[in-house]
Amino acid sequence: SNQLEGKALRGAEYRILRKGVVRWLRLDARVLFNSEGAPYASFGTCQDVTEARQREQELRNLLRRNTLLYEALEASPIGVVVVATDGPGPEVFYVNTEFERLTGHNLSSLAERSVAALQPSEGDAEWAKFTHAPQISGGGAFELNCARRDGATFLAQLEVAPVRDHPGRDATVFVLNLRDITVDRQRAEALFQLQKMEGLGQ
Numbered sequence: 001s002n003q004l005e006g007k008a009l010r011g012a013e014y015r016i017l018r019k020g021v022v023r024w025l026r027l028d029a030r031v032l033f034n035s036e037g038a039p040y041a042s043f044g045t046c047q048d049v050t051e052a053r054q055r056e057q058e059l060r061n062l063l064r065r066n067t068l069l070y071e072a073l074e075a076s077p078i079g080v081v082v083v084a085t086d087g088p089g090p091e092v093f094y095v096n097t098e099f100e101r102l103t104g105h106n107l108s109s110l111a112e113r114s115v116a117a118l119q120p121s122e123g124d125a126e127w128a129k130f131t132h133a134p135q136i137s138g139g140g141a142f143e144l145n146c147a148r149r150d151g152a153t154f155l156a157q158l159e160v161a162p163v164r165d166h167p168g169r170d171a172t173v174f175v176l177n178l179r180d181i182t183v184d185r186q187r188a189e190a191l192f193q194l195q196k197m198e199g200l201g202q
Contacts (some may be wrong), residue, residue: 011026055070102154146178
């Protein structure tokens with residue numbers, strides 16, 4: 001009806017069924033009218049845009065999955081950090097909300113020293129093991145004393161997992177999971193002391 005009124009169709013898309021397969025067509029068309037107002041010709045183009053439509057849908061699905069993944073990481077009760085080691089030094093390019101809450105650090109405050117900013121003092125043997133973990137074993141679990149941004153310290157369990165983009169190739173990206181286990185350790189020590197006292201009593 002738009003064409004009969006002399007209006008152009010620009011980028012109109014229609015779904016058709018062709019040999020049992022759904023195809024998408026994009027039309028650009030216009031009807032020409034003579035001086036008396038009667039239509040005498042039409043012209044335009046018709047293009048099959050099915051593949052483009054499919055790519056757009058795949059991109060929307062990918063963006064949705066990425067959004068859900070991001071939201072899941074942000075909702076995680078464990079601090080998550082992603083570190084790349086393919087540059088001149090380790091570079092942190094993601095921290096989740098729980099990591100910021102636990103440590104007080106964000107991407108900006110970690111820009112210069114990376115996760116070494118959590119090291120409370122130089123020469124810590126456990127920190128030395130952790131620092132070399134990606135180069136030696138590609139990951140591992142560590143118990144480390146960590147410093148918050150305000151200087152307070154806490155005992156943390158830090159797990160390092162390599163992200164391998166190709167089998168057999170050394171990882172250059174690592175995911176670090178951080179948990180504050182100070183209270184857990186205190187409870188374990190209190191339970192141990194209680195069991196020891198009970199043993200002495202018997």
